[in-house]
Amino acid sequence: MPASQTSPPSPTTHLISVVLPCYNEEAVLARTHDRIARALRPVEGVRYEVIYVDDGSADATWNLIRTFTRESPMVRAVRFSRNFGHQAACLGGLKEARGDAVVVIDADLQDPPEIIPEMVARWRQGWHVVSARRTARHGETAFKNLSAFAFYRLLGRISDHPVAFDTGDFRLLDREVVDLLTGLTDRELFLRGAVSWAGFPETAIEYQRDSRAAGESKYTLPKMVALSRSAFLTSGSVLPLRLPLWTGTASLAGALAMALTRRGRANALPLALFGLESLAVGTVGEYLHAVLRQVQGRPAYVVSERIRSTIPGAVLASVEEVA
Ligand code: UDP
Numbered sequence: 001m002p003a004s005q006t007s008p009p010s011p012t013t014h015l016i017s018v019v020l021p022c023y024n025e026e027a028v029l030a031r032t033h034d035r036i037a038r039a040l041r042p043v044e045g046v047r048y049e050v051i052y053v054d055d056g057s058a059d060a061t062w063n064l065i066r067t068f069t070r071e072s073p074m075v076r077a078v079r080f081s082r083n084f085g086h087q088a089a090c091l092g093g094l095k096e097a098r099g100d101a102v103v104v105i106d107a108d109l110q111d112p113p114e115i116i117p118e119m120v121a122r123w124r125q126g127w128h129v130v131s132a133r134r135t136a137r138h139g140e141t142a143f144k145n146l147s148a149f150a151f152y153r154l155l156g157r158i159s160d161h162p163v164a165f166d167t168g169d170f171r172l173l174d175r176e177v178v179d180l181l182t183g184l185t186d187r188e189l190f191l192r193g194a195v196s197w198a199g200f201p202e203t204a205i206e207y208q209r210d211s212r213a214a215g216e217s218k219y220t221l222p223k224m225v226a227l228s229r230s231a232f233l234t235s236g237s238v239l240p241l242r243l244p245l246w247t248g249t250a251s252l253a254g255a256l257a258m259a260l261t262r263r264g265r266a267n268a269l270p271l272a273l274f275g276l277e278s279l280a281v282g283t284v285g286e287y288l289h290a291v292l293r294q295v296q297g298r299p300a301y302v303v304s305e306r307i308r309s310t311i312p313g314a315v316l317a318s319v320e321e322v323a
């Protein structure tokens with residue numbers, strides 16, 4: 001990375017942190033580092049720091065990261081004690097980041113670092129979240145393409161806080177959003193869902209997703225299942241818990257109609273019993289959902305701005321002025 005990045009920042013200089021979660025990425029990391037360094041040349045008013053998060057790699061990933069820290073003053077790194085998974089690695093990177101804005105990007109060059117400066121430019125226009133939307137995915141297996149397609153569409157339909165289609169974790173987050181996310185106490189954070197829950201103004205840049213530059217996907221099937229589980233169940237949608245309420249109500253209504261119209265009267269009783277059972281399960285689901293939200297402990301609201309009258313003496317102004 002260019003030595004000019006070490007020069008003291010001017011008061012208006014913004015620091016942008018770039019977080020790379022890495023798990024067994026020895027095959028690609030040197031190339032990634034090189035491309036990141038070329039893509040993130042400091043420009044007027046913008047400096048970068050690069051944060052590698054080694055998510056418990058068992059190969060030479062950490063040794064490579066060590067060499068980067070020796071060669072480049074802007075590199076910092078954290079190493080997890082074991083593999084905690086991609087979402088945890090992203091969160092770890094967000095916690096380490098000191099920037100005014102933070103970009104999370106995959107380490108396998110599927111996400112082109114060259115669009116980061118454009119993300120920064122959008123952020124400087126006032127956007128709090130700048131996400132990157134994939135218009136095409138190159139070099140993925142048919143299964144990956146299909147599962148990703150289904151995942152995003154289903155999530156978009158049933159999620160309480162819909163995540164934009166074809167948008168992964170490659171995005172820029174303003175410091176305000178980062179502080180909010182890292183302050184959440186969710187045991188299993190689904191980052192995309194949490195960003196959408198936070199509700200800050202978001203824009204998207206479209207890009208074509210390249211194939212992995214080297215190595216193999218670390219998102220194994222069990223990891224994909226775990227991500228979907230947390231996306232749909234614990235941090236995304238109340239629908240699975242609420243479904244029995246709807247089926248129960250519909251079944252009871254159906255049973256009543258059957259009894260009244262004398263059509264299929266014999267089936268009305270079993271259907272009514274099924275409906276009552278479903279309603280009971282659905283009621284438990286509602287309590288479970290309330291408990292889940294309580295345990296999650298998310299704030300009831302997020303403030304995005306505060307204003308007050310600028311007329312002198314109009315209202316008590318701020319805590320400092322009152323004190
Ligand atoms: N990754 C991670 N921990 C994991 C799995 C993946 O930090 O347990 C990182 C990985 O090194 C990469 C990013 O997350 O930088 C995305 O993973 P990958 O490219 O294997 O997933 P895919 O693009 O195939 O969905």
Ligand code: MG
Nearest residue numbers: 106108110212
């Ligand atoms: Mg990848």
